[in-house]
Amino acid sequence: MGVKYLWDVLEPCKKTFPLDHLQNKRVCVDLSCWMVELHKVNQSYCATKEKVYLRGFFHRLRALIALNCTVILVSDGSIPGIKVPTYKRRLKARFEVVDDGVEPGKETSLKRNMGSEFSRMIKEAKVIASTLGILCLDGVEEAEAQCALLNSESLCDACFSSDSDIFLFGAKTVYREICLGDGGYVVCYEMEDIKKKLGLGRNSLIALALLLGCDYSQGVRGIRQERACEIVRSVGENVILEKVSSEGLSFAKKLKNSKKQVRPKKGTLPLVVISGPNRDPEGLEQIKGVIDAFMNPKCHQADSNTVSRALAEFSFQRTKLQEICHQFFDWPPEKTDEYVLPKIAERNLRRFAILQSSSIEVGLNFPLHKPQVPEKCPVSEIIKTRKVQGRESFEVSWNDLEGLETSIVPADLVERACSEKIIEFKEKMEAKKKKPKPKQKQPKSKEKETSSPTKSSSLIELSLKLQEIDLNSTSAVASNTIEEAGQEKEPQISKKHDYLCLMDSPTKENSNNDWSTMDRFDVGSSSCSSYPETEVIDLISPCPEARSRSMSRSYEEQKSHDHQLETVIELSDSETDDEEHCRKRRELRMFLENIRKDIIL
16 A cells, blocks of 8 residues: 555656656566556456456566566565554455454564465466566565665666555655556656655655554544645654654644544544644654664565576576466467567567667677677568557568567667668668569450551551442442332333433432442541541441432422322332342451451450
8 A cells, every 4th residue: 555645745756658768677566566456457257267467467578578678576575563453454344353462563474375366366477477587586575665675776777566655665766557558658756856846755755654644654643645744844854753753743743733633434543643742642662663664674685695586587488488378368379479479579689789789889880790799680681661559660570589480670679779771671672663663464455456556557458448348239239229120110210201311310320329328328528538548437337227318409390290209219228128138238247247356366
C-alpha cells in the first residue's frame, strides 16, 4: 500500500515518457506489485484458469527485452515485525483470524505462506522469466526496500513499483505504471523533482508517513495531506526526524490547533487524536522503530554474492521457453518463436549499436567487413521499408539467429547500428529504378493488328478489291434479271413504249445503273469517287433496304393521260425473289469472311 495519499501529494511531479525511454537501461521490478496489477485486470475464473495475468507479464518482459532493458525481478521475503499488526488487520478484513496474543511492538518477522494462490502466481512468473534469461532476487523482507537499495547504490537506473513508500526507502527514480498499447509509455517520478517542486526530501516523506499513516503507522486522525505537508515543511528537512524522535508528534498539536474529538467510522481503524497533555500518542519507541524501518531496512547488501548473481546476465533458453509456454498457454513452438525471437534480434541490434557508438568515441570506427570489429553485425540486409504505428521502420534479414529469417525494426536503430546497410539498400533501390521495365506481351490478335501498318493497309486493299468483285457480280445478276423480266412482260410494255425507250436510252441507262448501284449500297457520288482511299465497306453486314425510285416527269405526264397505274419493276424485288441470287450472295459473303479471318489469324 505505501503511504496514504502520497501519490496525490506527488502528482505535480508526475512525468510520462514513451516506452523507448527505457532502452539500454537497467531496472528493478517489484514483482508482487506487477502481479497484483495484472491480476486485477480480470479476476474472473476463466481469466485465472487461462493465466491472463501471466500472459501480461510475459508480454511486458518481451517489450523490455526488445529495448535492451535489463530487468532485475525482486520478490518479497518475510513480513517485517513492525508490519505484522497491519498485515493481520488486513487479513481480518477478509478472513476470520484468531489473535495470537502478542503485544504490539514486539512482533517478529513472519514468513509468508508459500502455498497460497498468490505465492503460486509468483513462482510461475519466476519460471517464465528464468527461461528468458532473467533471474529473480528474493528479498530479505520488503521487495521495494531491496529495489530502492539497488537504485540508491546506482546498481540500477530506476525501479518499477506502485508502493509509494519506496521513496522512503531511498529510491531516486520510480516508474509507477507501464503501458504497452499505442506505442507504450511509462509514468515516472524522480526524487529530484519532489525536492525542487514540493520541498520534500526523504526525511520529510518519512514524517508524512507518520502523520498520514502507512504500513508501519496508523497516522494522526484529522490531518489531511495538504495540512501535513505544510506542517512538515514548516519544521524543515534536516531537523524533522530529530524533532519527531525526541518530541513525538506533539509538535503537530500546536500547528493543528484542534481539540475536537473525531469519532471513527464504523469498520475503520482507530486513530490517535493529538490533544491535551498527550505529547506522544504512539510512543517514542514506536516512532523510532518506524523511522529505523525506513532508514535501515533489512536487505541484501549491494556487494553481496546474492546481488552479484542477480545482476549477472543469463542466456535465453529457447527450447525450455517453448515447453513452458506450451504448458501455461498451450502455445505451439512456432507461436512462441514468433513472439520472442524478433525481440531477441532487436536487443542484439541495440547492443551492436552501443558497441558501434563506443568504438566511434575511442576512434575505432572500422568498416563492418573488417575483422577488427569484435562483433559481427546481426543484420544481413535490408529488404524493404515499413511503417509501424507511424514510425519509419525496415524489414531486415538476420545473421546467425536460428528460427528467425526476417523481422521489422525501427529505422533509426538500423541507422545507429549499421548505416552502411542503409546505403547498400538505397543503392540497390536506385539500380532497380534505372533498369528498363520489361514490355508487357500483348495478345496475339492485337499484336498482329498493330505490329505492322503494311499488314493493315494490305488488308484494306484486299477488302476493296473483294468489294469491287461483289459489286460487279451483283450488277451482272441484276441485268440478267431485268432482261428476263422484260421478255415475260412484252405485251404489257407496249402501252409504255415511250417510257421504255426513255429508260433504254444510253444516258438514262448509265444514270439508272449508277443510281441502282449507289442506292443499293447507300453511297453518294462524291463518296464513290473517293471510296477506295477513305472508307472500307463492311460486306458481312446485310445490305440496306432498297429505296423506291422516283419516276421521271415525262412518265408522270403520260401516266395522267392513261389514268392507269402500273408498277415499276424494282431490281431489289427481283433480287430478293431470286433464290439462286440470294444463295450465291451468301456463299460469296461467307467466302469473303473466311478470307478475312485467315488474314487476321
